[in-house]
Amino acid sequence: MKKIVLGAMLVASTASFAANGDAYTWPTYRSDLDYDTKSNLGEIAPPTEFNNNCSGVTGKKAGKWWAIYWGKDRDSRITDVTIDSILKKYDTDFTYLYDTLGWAPDAQAQEGKYSAIYYYGSGTCAGGAKEDTTGGWQTYVAGYTAVAASFYPLYSFNTSCPYRDRVSQMDAMIHEGIHSMTNGYPGAKQAHWFQEAGNTWIQQDMFSHREGVYSGMGFLNAATVIAPFMPIECYSGWLVDGTFGGPGAQGVTGKNQRYLLGGSQYSNIFPTFMGTWLGTGSVRWIYGNAYGKTTYLLETYALEKGLGPDATRRLITEFRARMALLDMKKWSNEIKNLLNNNFGGTSYEEQYYWDNGQYRNTWKMTPYQTMTASGEYLVPDEATTPGWSGSNVIPLKVSSGAKQVTVSFYNVGDKSNNTNMNYLLCYRATDGTPVYSEPITGEGAVTLRLDKTPSSTNGTQMVFAVVVNTDYQYTGNENIRTNHYNYKIKLEEGLSGAGDANTKYYNNFVLDYEWPEIGENTFSSSSEAVSGSSSSSSSNIIAADTVEFEISATVQISEDYGTTSVEFDSQKLATALGISANELASATFFAIDGNTFNTTSTAKAPGHWFDKNGLVTEWGENAYVFAEWNLTDGKIAIGHYPNRVSAGETYKFAQGFKTGNKIVIYRFTIKIANDSEPGEPSEGTTSIAFKNQGPAKYTSLKNHHGVLEIHYTINRQDNVKISLYSAYGKLLYQNISGVKPAGQYREKVDLVKSGLPQGTYIVKVSTGSYREIQSINMIQ
Secondary structure (H helix, E strand, O other): OOOEEOOOOOOOOOOOOOOOOOOOOOOOOOOOOOOOHHHHHOOOOOOOEOOOOOOOOOEEEEOOOEEEEEOOOOOOOOOHHHHHHHHHHHHHHHHHHHHOOOOOOOHHHHOOEOEEEEEOOOOOOOOOOOOOOOOEEEEEEOOEEEEEEOHHHHHOOOOOOOOOOHHHHHHHHHHHHHHHHHOOOOOOOOOHHHHHHHHHHHHHHHHHHHHOOOOOOOHHHHHHHHOOOOOOOOOOOEOOOOOEOOOOOOOOOOOOOEOOHHHHHHOOHHHHHHHHHOOHHHHHHHHHHOOOOOOOHHHHHOOOOOOOHHHHHHHHHHHHHHHHOOOOHHHHHHHHHHHHHHOOOEEOEHHHHHHHOOOOOOEEOOOOOOEEEEOOEEEEOHHHOOOOOOEEEEEEEEOOOOOEEEEEEEEEOOOOOOOOEEEEEEEEEOOOOEEEOOOEEOOEEEEEEOOOOEOEEOOEEEEEEEEEEOOOOOOOOHHHHHOOOEEEEEEEEOEEEEOOOOOOHHHHOOOOOOOOOOOOOOOOOOOOOOOOOOOOOEEEOOOOEEEEEEEEEEEEOOOOOOEEEEEOOHHHHHHHHOOOHHHHHHOEEEEEEOOEEEOOOOOOOOEEEEOOOOOEEOOOOOOOEEEEEEOOOOEEEEEEOOOOOOOOOEEEEEEEEEEOOEEEEEEEEEEEEOOOOOOOOOOOOOOOOOOOOOOOOOEEEEEEOOEEEEEEEEOOOEEEEEEEEEOOOOEEEEEEEEEEOOEEEEEEEEOOOOOOOOEEEEEEEEEOOOEEEEEEEEOO
C-alpha cells in the first residue's frame, strides 16, 4: 500500500518528526488572502447624484448610499415615513458593510450615483404592472445593477404593516442589495451557487460581528451539514438520478431536486468555515479573483496567487474533518441545532410528491455513513459515497480499554486514487477538545492515540473515520458532477465495529474549548474598536481616567422619527479627553453595551439605536430609542421608533468617547411624553377619563360578536388613519388607508384573530378635517 502524509516535506535528519498516532494540528494558511477594497478600488466617497435615465419616475429620495425611485402608481401605504425607513435600514446595514467589514459599494455608487431601489409595479422603467404586488430581486435598470421591489416588501417597512413575515421581508431586501454590491466585484459571477451562499454569508457575517450573536442560521444550511457527501460547490445538491448539481446549476431541471438538499446553494456553511478559520477576507478574495479561466471557488483558491493546489486539497480535508466534529468555534452549537432539526427526517423527490402526494426516492437524513461487513472489510452505501470535494463520516466504536485505534483505508473503483482521496481519524474528547490524526493521501493505515478520553454514546467511546475526496477542478471537467468516489476500510486495532448511522453521536460532544484565534484584516472607519482585534464590534471596558455626565430629556411621541435636540458642552468634553474641541472627531465614540464598549454606530454616525433595556441594537424589531451626535454643533438628536413607545415610559442608556486612557461617559435618562397632542390617549389615561370636545360627529363603533366595526364619514376627498389603543394608551393597530373620496366607510378589526383579549379599547380616526376618539367595551 502506498501511504503519503498530507503536506509532507523533506527535512534534515536532526529534525523531530511526529510519532505515529500523535494528534495533528492543522497548519495555518497565508494571512493576506483578501481582496482589499481600498488598494484595488481606492477611496470611494458616498455618491451625490441620482440616475435620471429611467423613464416613468415621478419621485425619488436618497439617503447616504442608496436612493429609491417610484412612479405614478405608488400605493398610499408606501408613505414618506416608510420610504425613510427603507433608506435608513439600507444605509445602516451597508455603511457597516463598507466602513467596518471592508466591502465596496456597487458599481453605480462607485461611479458617483446612488445605489438604486426601484418600486416595481409603480410605473417606472423597472417594469411591472400595478397589480404586481409581490416579489423583489436584483436586476439591471438604467445601465446598472439595482434592486427592484414590489409593494409587499416595501410595505413591510411601514410600522402599520400587519404581515407576519415583515421582518424577514426587510432582511430579504438587504439580501437583494448585497447581490448588487457583490456584482460590483469582478469575480464569482458564474458561480451561481455562491451568488446565493456568499450573499447569505455576508448578511450573517454582518449580523454576527455587529450583534455578537452566533445563532439563527438559515435553515437551508442544514443541507450541507446533514449530507456531507454532497460537493462543496453544488447547486440543488444530490439530484434524484444520483448525480449532483454543478456549481452553475448544471444538471438541474427544476424537477429533479430532493427536499431540503435541493436548496443547498443557499447554504453558507463553507463560507462560514472560511470566515471562521481563515478570516473574512478569504471569502471576499473570491469576489475579486474568480473569473476568466477559473470561475468557481475551489479551483480559484488552487491558483498560485491563492492557496495553491496542495493547500486547497488540505483545505477541503480540514473543512470536512472539522464539520465531522462540529468544530466551528462560536457557530458549533448552531450547527448542532441544524442537525437536530433534521436528523432522522426524510428527504424525497419533491416534484413527484407535489404531483402525486406520495414519496419516492427517499433518504433518511443523517450525517453518518452506513457501513456493512464484507469479509474482513467494511463497505459504504454506494449511493451516498462522496461526490467531488465531498466526504463520508463513519462512526466507530472503541474497544474497552483501548489506548489507540488504527484503520486501513483502500480506494475502490476507477474514480478513487492515491491523489484525490484523503483519510483520517478524529474524535471529540470529553473536555471538548477536537482531536485529529494526520491525514494521509491515498491508501494506507491511520493510527490515532487516545491520549484524551473520547466522548461516549450509550456507554461506548466513539471515534470517527473521515473519508474525503479532494478533487476541486470543475472547469473543463464538467462530468465530475456525476462521480461518486468509493472506498472500503479495515479495522486494525482498538475498534469493535462501526456504529449505527442513525444515532446522534454529536449530541454528546462538549463544544467549548480554547480554540485558536486568527488575525483578521482591519479597516479604517469612524467606528474603530477599542481593542486591536476587528473580529468583534465591541471590546471589554478597561480601567481608565473616567468622567461622567448625566443627561435627562423628555422626548415627544412622533410618528416620523422626529427628534428632541439636547445640547452638550463640547469644550468640557474635549477638556476631559485631553484634546481640543476641533479634535473631537478623532476620539473613539462608543455606547456601553452590557459590559462592553460597542464602537459600531447603528444609527446615523456617530449614534446608536437602543433596545428597551438600553442595549445597543440595529434599526428593526428590537429598536426603541436612538441618540445621534453632532460634534460640530454640540447637539444630540434623540428620538424613538414610531408607534413603539408609550407616554410615561423611561429609557436609560449610555454613550461616550475615549482617547488613550481618558474616557467620558454620558448617561441618558429619557422620558417619553405626548404633550404635543393633548387629545391623544397616553399611559394611565383610561377610556372613561378620555373624551372628545363634545360628542363624536363623524364616527361610531360597534361590537359584532368580537369583531370591532369602525364606521366613519368623510365629507371630502381625504386621507384617513385609524388607530386602536388599549385602555391605557398602548398602540395596538394602525391602518393608513391613503386618499379616499367623500363617503361613508366601515373598517373591521377581528380581536380574536388578532390575539387581543376582551376589554376596553380606544379608537382614534384621524383625517385632514377632523380627529375623533371613542372608547368601546369589547365583551362577547
